[in-house]
Amino acid sequence: MATAMDRKNQEQAVAGIIKAMGVSLKNRGLYPSAHPLVRKPVEQCLDLILPFFDASNELALVVSDDTFVLEGVPVFSITSSLEFFMNRLARIGVPALIFERGLALEDIDLFIRFLHETKAEGLSPEEIRERLLAAGVKRIRVKKADPESDDDHAVARSIYANAVSVVSSVLQEIQSGRIPSGADTVRVVTDMGGMLTRNRDALLALTLIKNFDEYTFNHSVNVAVLALTLAGELEIGDEAMVEVGVAGLLHDVGKTQLALDLIRKPGSLSADEFEEIKKHPEEGFLLAGKMSDIPNSAAYMIREHHMRHDRSGYPKTEPGYRLHQHTGIISVADCYDALTTLRCYQPPRTPSGALQLMEAEAGKSLNPQVVAQLRKALGEYPVGTMVRLNTMEVGVVTATAEGAKAPRQVAVLFERDGKPMLRPEEVDIDMGEGGAGAGRRVVSAVNPLLFPYAAAGTYLNAAAG
Numbered sequence: 001m002a003t004a005m006d007r008k009n010q011e012q013a014v015a016g017i018i019k020a021m022g023v024s025l026k027n028r029g030l031y032p033s034a035h036p037l038v039r040k041p042v043e044q045c046l047d048l049i050l051p052f053f054d055a056s057n058e059l060a061l062v063v064s065d066d067t068f069v070l071e072g073v074p075v076f077s078i079t080s081s082l083e084f085f086m087n088r089l090a091r092i093g094v095p096a097l098i099f100e101r102g103l104a105l106e107d108i109d110l111f112i113r114f115l116h117e118t119k120a121e122g123l124s125p126e127e128i129r130e131r132l133l134a135a136g137v138k139r140i141r142v143k144k145a146d147p148e149s150d151d152d153h154a155v156a157r158s159i160y161a162n163a164v165s166v167v168s169s170v171l172q173e174i175q176s177g178r179i180p181s182g183a184d185t186v187r188v189v190t191d192m193g194g195m196l197t198r199n200r201d202a203l204l205a206l207t208l209i210k211n212f213d214e215y216t217f218n219h220s221v222n223v224a225v226l227a228l229t230l231a232g233e234l235e236i237g238d239e240a241m242v243e244v245g246v247a248g249l250l251h252d253v254g255k256t257q258l259a260l261d262l263i264r265k266p267g268s269l270s271a272d273e274f275e276e277i278k279k280h281p282e283e284g285f286l287l288a289g290k291m292s293d294i295p296n297s298a299a300y301m302i303r304e305h306h307m308r309h310d311r312s313g314y315p316k317t318e319p320g321y322r323l324h325q326h327t328g329i330i331s332v333a334d335c336y337d338a339l340t341t342l343r344c345y346q347p348p349r350t351p352s353g354a355l356q357l358m359e360a361e362a363g364k365s366l367n368p369q370v371v372a373q374l375r376k377a378l379g380e381y382p383v384g385t386m387v388r389l390n391t392m393e394v395g396v397v398t399a400t401a402e403g404a405k406a407p408r409q410v411a412v413l414f415e416r417d418g419k420p421m422l423r424p425e426e427v428d429i430d431m432g433e434g435g436a437g438a439g440r441r442v443v444s445a446v447n448p449l450l451f452p453y454a455a456a457g458t459y460l461n462a463a464a465g
């Protein structure tokens, strides 16, 4: 959908989808439901929607300021049937519709029937959701109107994606023998820092999505996000924060210079491979030193990121060698992301499992202050932790309160009887002020491996909003 022609086709399709639903809805008031004038537009509608699923699992239709917006394409050519349809949605209280992959004729037909038969006005999204399920609509759902946090998730995703593309182009440049500028790196680090101030959970949740194919790129961005989070907690100042973020993003850049193609190999290594890999911090130091805009201190942190707090790592140092004061931040961020990532030889650890393991290493291979800060930053139940509620529901923490002190929202994946939900449902956790939450409290963390359905990564995607 990149070219102008594509965009035009897309707009026409969007207008066609809404018009077809409007026509069907209008005619349902005049003809029996099996009548072609009711049925035909439903078929047209499905034909127009299906191509959208080539690129995405879902198609979002939002009613905003009297305008339909389908996948970011506003529909301005208002016809009478379109207006009729829009008014009906607005009257019932539907804020946004999501069409899911697998959508069938039946879903659209039953949905139109629901719109036709529902006389109630101003329903809440929960009420609409229940009524749609009761009406048998499976692949069309309403979305809770939560524009602010939706917005944050969208911004966080685009900042994250941008950082991935900067890292990948830096690495590609280097692999083809050029020295790239560091200006883009500094810019995305600044963006990430800003996003962490605005909504930390939104960006942190994305670090839980591990993409095996793009391991190095995602790992680099994750380490930068985690390092920036730690730097923020440690209040090291704006300039030092950028240095730490840049070091996080480029910490493994030296792997591009290795004789073996280890850059895409996240698994266990042979002894020879390990000797080779030990060269990457020094190679990274040299490369970062040649790039414009990269602060010297970032280059030092790159050189030192595997030396370890007790110097048990590599490269080996002279006695009395002092690490850069912020190297420990990069090492801790690197370690946490590696532990929570699926490797060929180990299942990923949960956020709390990784934290426990790292706490056992605090003061040994890891800097104890930084590990303590990571615990403080992520909280007892970090975003992405699978938890059991007092209601016996099981879900994933998606937002925390008061600087991660307590979970604030959980995406429920399993109902109280253990049955998997059709799709995650976000619920508020009772913050003890008699507000939202309906008495829900987090009782304990649970091992996602006990829930194979969720262990496949569903729970991490749920956490990313």
Ligand SMILES: [Fe+2]
Binding pocket: 251, 252, 280, 305, 306
């Ligand atoms: Fe490394």
Ligand SMILES: [Fe+2]
Binding pocket: 219, 251, 252, 334
């Ligand atoms: Fe790394």
